[in-house]
Amino acid sequence: MRCAAAFLALLLCLYWTVAQGESGGLTGNDITQTEVQSEILGVKSTSDQTNITPDIWAELKELRDMVIEHRVELRNSKSKMEKLEQEITAIQTRLTASESKNAVLESKMTDSENVVKELQSENTELESKINASENVMEELKKENTDLQSRVTASEDKTTVLEARMDASENEVEELKRQNADRPKVAFSLGLTDDGDIGPFNTDITLKFSKVFTNFGQVYSPTTGVFTAPVRGAYYFSFTTMDSRNNAFRNVFLYHNDKRVLCSTNNSANGYEGVSNSLVLQLEKGDVVYLVLPAGDSVFDDAADRTIFNGFLLFPL
Template identity: 80%
Template sequence: MTTSENEVEELKRQNAVLKARMKTSENVMEELKKENTDLQSRVTASEDKSTVLETRMTTSENEVEELKIQNADRPKVAFSLGLTDAGQIGPFNTDITLKFSKVITNFGQVYSPTTGLFTAPVRGAYYFSFNLMDNRSNAWRDVHLYHNDKRVLWSANYSANSYESVSNSLVLQLEKGDVAYLVLRAGDSVYDDVNDYTTFNGFLLFPL
């Protein structure tokens, strides 16, 4: 083989090596492109998730702010009362409205110890409860809860023993300006002292 032929063969060999290296580089390039495409897809998906989370976070923050506003605007209405420190009240010849003179709490100033009336500041659902003790033996214990001029609850029991009580509770729908109060029936009495045996409580559940 001549020198020229040898040189040609060498060039062919080198060219084959270059082609092989080029092919390898192209394969590496394609693999990198695939990896880059996959990475871009993952980044896009992550960005989408981040956007969704940001949207949900913004929505939650807005809801919290709205609840804060609603809570700030909601009337603060609640009372808890004791009747007296004077002992036995009654019996009387007629029904009387009980006037609870010991104000434990009176948020919103909704209960008047002077009149014995709770006055609703807003239309809503209100919860009321009471406990009344009588220190007489062999006597009825009768108390009525009124809504405006309508009796909505009559609680009574008869006991041969002294120092027994009657309790009850209910929820009323009241309009703004409506009143609720407790009435002691004629012929009955009620007892209270520093131990707060006789109490009247109420609060606004929610406006309507």
């Protein structure tokens, strides 16, 4: 019974020692082997008094070693705990800094997302504008194609017109050349301002002394003869008047020595006129003139009642 009480007292001492170490009251240096031995000796003296067996001493030694080992492990555990606390503090500091960085990054990310949304909106607007521009370009291409077609057609027409213009200009030049080569032949004449001419006993050639026009100088007022300068077709006309009453009035047109036209009129009243005209084919050098037969007369004055005209229609 006493052994059990002593063993219980020893266990209580060991428990108190461990409790003091955990609470910081004792350190590993405060409890020495001497103190433990003194406690054991105290217990030993008591056990000697109570006749405790030697095995208890071995158990007590083992218990002592266990206590020391636990205290060392406890001291190591505390050191590790302090290191862990420091590491945890450092990790918390890094975590706080990381959270701050994450907050900044989230803010930047939000700003970037807003910028991306704005850019997407602008891109959509640009795409719409590009589509509209492409549509306008297509319309302009169509209009340009139409204009090119019209321009091509206009150029073709212009080419045709230019060709026709060239042909017309060539024709005009040819006509000008022909006209330049063709002699200018035309005359218009009045007989006289003296009144009655005739009657005479023989046929006479009428000499028209009043020259209105005489292009080419083809009519001679001295001889009363028209001379053809070129071979061609010529037009001639004349008008005569007689002042006598109840008389025949005749005028003949001659081609060379051949009478080709006769104008005759017989009137009871005086101052009656007669006209005639024809086209003759003449060779170069042929002559044409008017002849007043014997016994007939003509009348002319400032009113130009007796006239003679002629011109070249075209060369042959």
